[in-house]
Amino acid sequence: xxxxxxxxxxxxxxxxxxxxxxxxxxxxxxxxxxxxxxxxxxxxxxxxxxxxxxxxxxxxxxxxxxxxxxxxxxxxxxxxxxxxxxxxxxxxxxxxxxxxxxxxxxxxxxxxxxxxxxxxxxxxxxxxxxxxxxxxxxxxxxxxxxxxxxxxxxxxxxxxxxxxxxxxxxxxxxxxxxxxxxxxxxxxxxxxxxxxxxxxxxxxxxxxxxxxxxxxxx
Amino acid sequence: xxxxxxxxxxxxxxxxxxxxxxxxxxxxxxxxxxxxxxxxxxxxxxxxxxxxxxxxxxxxxxxxxxxxxxxxxxxxxxxxxxxxxxxxxxxxxxxxxxxxxxxxxxxxxxxxxxxxxxxxxxxxxxxxxxxxxxxxxxxxxxxxxxxxxxxxxxxxxxxxxxxxxxxxxxxxxxxxxxxxxxxxxxxxxxxxxxxxxxxxxxxxxxxxxxxxxxxxxx
Numbered sequence: 001x002x003x004x005x006x007x008x009x010x011x012x013x014x015x016x017x018x019x020x021x022x023x024x025x026x027x028x029x030x031x032x033x034x035x036x037x038x039x040x041x042x043x044x045x046x047x048x049x050x051x052x053x054x055x056x057x058x059x060x061x062x063x064x065x066x067x068x069x070x071x072x073x074x075x076x077x078x079x080x081x082x083x084x085x086x087x088x089x090x091x092x093x094x095x096x097x098x099x100x101x102x103x104x105x106x107x108x109x110x111x112x113x114x115x116x117x118x119x120x121x122x123x124x125x126x127x128x129x130x131x132x133x134x135x136x137x138x139x140x141x142x143x144x145x146x147x148x149x150x151x152x153x154x155x156x157x158x159x160x161x162x163x164x165x166x167x168x169x170x171x172x173x174x175x176x177x178x179x180x181x182x183x184x185x186x187x188x189x190x191x192x193x194x195x196x197x198x199x200x201x202x203x204x205x206x207x208x209x210x211x212x213x214x215x216x217x218x
Numbered sequence: 219x220x221x222x223x224x225x226x227x228x229x230x231x232x233x234x235x236x237x238x239x240x241x242x243x244x245x246x247x248x249x250x251x252x253x254x255x256x257x258x259x260x261x262x263x264x265x266x267x268x269x270x271x272x273x274x275x276x277x278x279x280x281x282x283x284x285x286x287x288x289x290x291x292x293x294x295x296x297x298x299x300x301x302x303x304x305x306x307x308x309x310x311x312x313x314x315x316x317x318x319x320x321x322x323x324x325x326x327x328x329x330x331x332x333x334x335x336x337x338x339x340x341x342x343x344x345x346x347x348x349x350x351x352x353x354x355x356x357x358x359x360x361x362x363x364x365x366x367x368x369x370x371x372x373x374x375x376x377x378x379x380x381x382x383x384x385x386x387x388x389x390x391x392x393x394x395x396x397x398x399x400x401x402x403x404x405x406x407x408x409x410x411x412x413x414x415x416x417x418x419x420x421x422x423x424x425x426x427x428x429x430x431x432x433x434x435x436x
């Protein structure tokens with residue numbers, strides 16, 4: 001349970017100390033991220049597309065229009081890479097060379113397949129909605145039969161998975177610590193501001209608590 | 219000057235109204251983003267890796283250790299896709315089906331090459347540093363000859379480029395507007411919090427104004 005198996009393709013060659021294969025760590029990064037980046041190749045040209053996603057145990061679900069070129073390509077069972085990245089801060093060192101980011105990222109390699117079973121598809125759609133906004137599924141009109149048909153859901157079993165994390169202050173060269181240069185970390189996070197009502201909102205409706213008190217970190 | 223040429227590979231097949239090829243729009247998205255996602259294939263397996271970048275006119279620069287597997291692979295002149303994504307908000311509709319994101323993204327297709335000329339390399343490193351933190355290059359120790367050698371810089375000419383943008387409120391089905399469900403947008407942005415001093419900071423040094431007043435939007 002505790003760790004994903006390392007493979008040659010997921011083993012970090014450089015700075016291996018930043019790598020982890022721990023399930024809970026991977027889950028936490030996935031659950032905090034709003035979007036993922038899906039990589040796939042068509043005719044030798046890689047494409048990288050941002051999209052929403054959901055996770056159930058060790059399965060990653062992505063979805064979109066049944067007309068989407070990306071999803072249609074992937075549905076054929078080609079290899080994909082799904083990468084999830086959280087930017088936690090700018091690492092400002094005394095030398096340009098040692099500037100870096102604090103970040104947490106996950107790379108999932110595998111082959112995605114279309115989800116045809118309608119119960120699994122509905123569960124996946126539930127997961128997408130609640131991934132973006134926990135509790136939202138209970139608040140909205142759920143998909144009709146026709147909407148289900150218009151939605152292509154793909155499942156990527158998380159078999160080859162690695163996470164990479166950098167935290168903490170800059171690491172400068174010993175000689176540089178005496179330089180009169182400020183160094184440190186500027187933390188960054190994806191932060192909500194006040195909800196904006198739909199201009200067509202019926203009078204008297206207020207944003208629910210999950211919208212008003214939204215936070216990606218738990 | 220005003221627009222990138224559309225190619226078959228960069229022409230949006232679905233929702234073409236969300237696509238744009240306007241240079242100023244593309245530049246603005248690139249300049250606001252902290253990282254990009256680089257996609258490339260090795261032995262038929264796509265990889266997507268988050269990394270810092272810089273832009274000079276129509277050239278995108280990425281860099282990293284000369285030992286990096288990603289950069290070594292790309293250096294050979296294989297096709298890459300560099301995608302830049304800004305998440306601007308959650309679009310919360312009355313139906314699960316019409317949930318979406320407000321976002322701005324750019325996709326650049328092309329072939330990257332290594333930058334060997336030391337003047338161009340130094341200019342690129344300057345651009346990386348100031349992309350992350352405007353004005354930082356003037357505040358820090360610039361790279362030595364040895365650091366320059368340890369850094370691999372790649373240039374991706376921005377020839378095939380497209381941007382995709384969604385803004386505004388949710389678009390619901392006509393019948394759903396009467397439902398007693400709150401709908402609207404929850405804006406999101408990558409926001410700095412207070413700078414954290416390096417624990418090894420020399421006494422008396424304060425974060426400079428560019429760190430204290432940092433914002434990705436200009």
